Amino acid sequence: MSKELQMKQIIKQLLKTDPAFKAVVKDSPLCDIGLSKPKYSHFETLTHSIISQMIATKAAATISNRLITTCNNKVEAKVILKLGHKKLQAVGLSNAKTSAILDLADLTQSNALSFDRFSKLSNAEIEKELIQVKGIGSWTAQMFLIFHLGRLDIWPILDLGVRRGWMRIHKLRSEITPEKLATQGHKFAGYESVVAWYCWRVVDG
CATH class of the missing domain: 1.10.1670.40 (Endonuclease Iii, domain 2)
Structure with a gap:
């Protein structure tokens, strides 16, 4: 079917x-x-989710686009870590969001947060994995489960x-x-x- x-x-x-x-x-x-494949990687989706928290959609899109440009279209953990705090803030991120994105990148790069395992984990297990990241709570985790992973x-x-x-x-x-x-x-x-x-x-x- x-x-x-x-x-x-x-x-x-x-x-x-x-x-x-x-x-x-x-x-x-x-x-x-769940009808189509996600447009972005797990890491990039979560990065955009952090950017979008508590700000207008248009402002979030502007900051996301600046970040994509700064990363040369490669929003990946190793690229983010290489940029560092100062360059990330320069795209318009608050101090808290910069710290959260760096934390996400660090946990991803060190494999403490392993996206490869997600297909084998339950919703609760994925949520538990995600909320260890500074700046990601239950709501962000649930939106990721629904709209990125297609969990019904x-x-x-x-x-x-x-x-x-x-x-x-x-x-x-x-x-x-x-x-x-x-x-x-x-x-x-x-x-x-x-x-x-x-x-x-x-x-x-």
Whole structure:
């Protein structure tokens, strides 16, 4: 079965489990989690994730592009380490983000963080590996699992967009807590990421 056909089957199951998603599914393109190979390496994806934290999308893109240029299109651990703190800050990175990216590069280069093993690890094991990096928390790790590794069974209950999307889809007037959302996720076991993706669609369009 092709990945696209598998996704269509998942969405069919989603609508059977929770018909409230019918409108957003109808108005949205097919969920594309895991349908294509990642554009960037594991290391480069995480580097861009650190850059993007707490700043506007446009500003993050500008800094990322400057970094790519500075690295001569090779955003790799050894290149980052060679650049050092001063040159990294010169592209527009804060002191904290510079330290985080250098920490990521150091752990990658020393093989303390081994991306080659990720295909054999569970979601929880990968998250544990990633959060040892300064500047990477559970949310960043979960976004990496969903959008880079294409893991379909991630339920990011702490994500505000997912919670707001869920509330709109189900026409809830009061705020849904992460704990309540966690309980709701049980019925979507195995494809929680897809549910989250459609929640984001409602909020982001």
